[in-house]
Each structure stands twice: as structure tokens, then as C-alpha cells.
Amino acid sequence: MAEATSPDLAVPALCILGDFTIFAAADLKPKIIEAINQGETDEVVIDLADVSEIDSAGLQLMVMAMREGAAQSKNVRFTRHSEPVLNLIDLFGLSGFFGTPALAGSTH
Template sequence: MMNDISVKFEEAKAMLICRVEGDFDAYHSADIKKTIKEKLEKSSNAKIVIDMSNVPYIDSAGLGTMVSLLKDTRTLGKELVLAGLRQNVKRIFEMTRLDKVFKIVDVPEEA
């Protein structure tokens, strides 16, 4: 896939868990979006959890991708949950007030 970022999928307890590793930035956000969107369209799971515990950095393009994926998920009648945000990433969500838009949990199991 991409050399410095990866997305791995895992199905668990009626959830599709997408584990993103690496910087979620302008260089990678289109690839991440395409990868996750294709998977969530095929998945029968109603809940999609994006595990971001291995994402050290997110920029505005990454945030835009997240909002776009949230819309796609809702259009499909599914729920999107973010898990494991590091402190600096969480701060960006708080500053942009996206923490009010997304359901954010500490670990995927809490979704």
C-alpha cells in the first residue's frame, strides 16, 4: 500500500476496526479515505471504528478526510467511532470542535 502509513482491518464483535498507522496528512489522506471507504461499503458491520492510537500527527487534510468518511458512513446508515487518539491529535479535534461531531473513545472495545 503506502510506504509510511498503513491501514489494517479487523472484524470484531459486529465492528469493523480500521487501524491506521502513521501520519494522517495531505500526502496520505486520499489513499486512506479510498481504502477505508471501499472497505466500509463492503462491510456488513454497522459500526466502524477507526483506531488512531498509532497516528502521531493529523493535519487539516486528514481532518477533512475524517469528516468525509463520517458523512459516507452516515449515508450508509452506519456509525463511525474514533478510538485511541493521542493527546496532540485529540487537541486538534478539540480546537476544531470536531470532538463534538465525532464519537471518540479511548479503546476500540468501548465503541
């Protein structure tokens, strides 16, 4: 969660605003894929600072994004996770998966 506070100067390819839930999932999926496809550098940054709400559907899209990036040999990185995003990741014990290396593999 250090990442949320550390300044991140990378220019995001996509900022997800507001609802990152089942209600927005159908709209967001193509946008995320497009952001990854169009990313010209190795790194695709997705900004989550303004996500006001996230549910399992949103989280699934995050996983999808990371895997899609990996398939294209790009590093998809989420930055500035908003409070709800962090809470959900924590609840699901996925802090490791989403890039806090120290906690990888376990939430202990």
C-alpha cells in the first residue's frame, strides 16, 4: 500500500473513474483492453485514484488486465489505488498478487 502514497509520475494510459463494478464492467472491459493494446511502452499504467466503488467484477477486470498485459509482454501496473480498491484487495488477500512484493503469497 506504499504505492498509493508514493508519487507516481508515470502518465496513466487509463484512469478509471467512479464505479468500477458490475454496472460499469461491460463498458470498462473494452477500454482496458484498448489501453493495453495501444500502450506503446512496455508499461501500461492504470490509475485507480478516482474509483469510488469496486466489486468482484472490477477486481476480475484488474486480474484480466494484468494477464492480458503479460500475454503482450507489457507490464500492466495499477497506481494510486483508492480506498475502496485497497479494501477489496485486502479482503480478498490479493495484496501480493497486485504487487506488494513483500507480502507475496500470503496475507500473513
